[in-house]
Every structure is written in structure tokens, then in C-alpha cells.
Amino acid sequence: MPYDLNDLQAVVAVARAGGFREAARNLNSNPSRLSDAVRRAEQQLGVRLFNRTTRTVALTEAGRALVENLRPALDEVETALDKINGFRHTPRGTLRLNVPVSAARLILPDIIPAFLARYPEIDVDIIAESNLVDIFSAGCDAGIRYEESLAQDMIAVPFGPRTQRFAVVASPEYLELSGQPEHPTQLIQHRCIRCRYHSGVISDWEFHKGDETLRVQVKGPLVVSIGAAVDLAVDAAIKGAGIIMLFEDWLAPAIARGELKPVLEPWWPEFSGPWLYYPDRRLVPAPLRAFIDFIHEMNANGRESGKHDAGTLSG
Structure with a gap:
């Protein structure tokens, strides 16, 4: 019995992604289409490939065996097709x-x-x-x-x-009201805007000057997740909510406009x-x-x- 290669590719994609939604995003498809493809493959093979609940999608023993054997074959198909792409004047x-x-x-x-x-x-x-x-x-x-x-x-x-740098900045209004810190340790007396990693960790601020390295555990009224929420932190700093430490290039436009002023610049750390x-x-x-x-x-x-x-x- 001939099997539909697209349906088998859908099975592998769902297995790799761990779910229909993620697999659909990876393939620029939609979950219902992938679900239909997996169901067709199961009907043709006569075995269940995935155990599905409202929260999880996991391979059955038969599904794991199939995917383990399919992956090398599908990789060979992709390799063969991509070799043809290499003969084109413009890659596609x-x-x-x-x-x-x-x-x-x-x-x-x-x-x-x-x-x-x-x-x-x-x-x-x-x-x-x-x-x-x-x-x-x-x-x-x-x-x-x-x-x-x-x-x-x-x-x-x-x-x-x-080479990049982390910059420390605050609004002119904040510095006028709270004073300009002259040493990183003075930041513990200031309101600082902090960023939280996906892991939940909020890192100390690290500073370098010559051979000296300092880590300061800052405090403040605002914590944002690293990512799109960082723009909120920058806007808050511009409006005087506190001191922020972030990529220098991210802050450069606000510094150039005078909305934020450098703080402790000799201590700004560099990183690769x-x-x-x-x-x-x-x-x-x-x-x-x-x-x-x-x-x-x-x-x-x-x-x-x-x-x-x-x-x-x-x-």
C-alpha cells in the first residue's frame, strides 16, 4: 500500500515539536491540517502513533519506532532536494x-x-x-x-x-531628584529597574573598571521579563521611575535625545x-x-x- 509522504512528514514534525500547535508554526501550516494528516497516517498504518490529551501529545511505542526509522529517510529526501537547489543560480x-x-x-x-x-x-x-x-x-x-x-x-x-557594552542610565529628572551615584555600590540607595530571565533569575548588576569587578544587588519598584517588555522598562526610566542597565545600543537613541543620561560610565561592562x-x-x-x-x-x-x-x- 502506498503511503502519503506528506502525512509521514507531518508525523515527524509533530514528534519533533512535541505538539500540533508548535509543529504547525514550524511548517507555516495549521494544527487542524496536521491533525488530519496524522489521523490519515494512523488509519493507513493501522496503529495509534500519538497519545493525545487536552494538554499533551506523546508518541506511542509504535510511534517512536516509526519516527526513529523515518527521520533518516526523510533527511535523505531533504538532502536530495536541497542538492538540486544548489544547481540554481539563485537559492530558493x-x-x-x-x-x-x-x-x-x-x-x-x-x-x-x-x-x-x-x-x-x-x-x-x-x-x-x-x-x-x-x-x-x-x-x-x-x-x-x-x-x-x-x-x-x-x-x-x-x-x-x-564588542558590546551594558550602559547604566537614568532620566535627568530622576538624577536631579535622587542624586548622581559616583560609585556602583551607591546604587543600593537608588530605585533600579530590573530584568528577569525566562528562568526566573534576576541577576545582580556587574561592573568593570580596570582590574576591578563589582557585583551589586540592586532593588527597585519595577521588574520586567527580558524580551519585548524591556521597552516598557526603558519608557519607565525615561519618565523617571529609576535607573536602568541595558544594552548600550538599545539605550543610545534615548541618550542622544537627552531623555536619559549616562550613569557610572567608566564602570560600564563590555562583553563579546x-x-x-x-x-x-x-x-x-x-x-x-x-x-x-x-x-x-x-x-x-x-x-x-x-x-x-x-x-x-x-x-
């Missing part, structure tokens, strides 16, 4: 990237429009979120992260500025820039290969103009 397909909100806001606007102009037959799908995810279970080709968050078995390409990362595999999909080559070209132009230096973790 979709590039899916999982990126932190900071990269989507501060770095990608200088890169993505130029990439789309260079490769008009490639569609780019950006998933911006600050919590760490398994990019491949999420259906992405590559991700962008900072060095401390990279898995060791990934190939990494320098992406964007190689982000990396584009992807798995070490035999064939990199054509859209991703085009993007990697484009980034390498930008890195080379940056070195020539003295904008930044570039390196790699591996590969």
Missing part, C-alpha cells in the same frame, strides 16, 4: 532563525533587508524570543546566541559587532558579541548556506573598514 527556500529579542532589535535591521535584496527567492522567518530553546526541535535552521549559551557541538560564526550557530551536518540547506556566506562577507568588510574583528568557535 525558507530560512528560519531563532534569535534573542535584542538581536532582532539591534543587529538584524542592518542585515536582513540587504540579505533579502541579494536573495529575492529566499524567505526569512524570524522567531524572536529570549528564552533558550532547542532550535531544531523548534523547526529552525540556525540560531543566534551569545557565547555562554552556545552548545559545544555547534558550528558558530561571528554575527554583528564583536553574538554568534550565528548551526549543527555540524553533511549538507547545509541552501538558504542557510547563502546566509552564512553573506555573514562571512559582512565580517570581512567589517575587518577591512576597521569596524570589528571576527573569529569562530569552530568550523
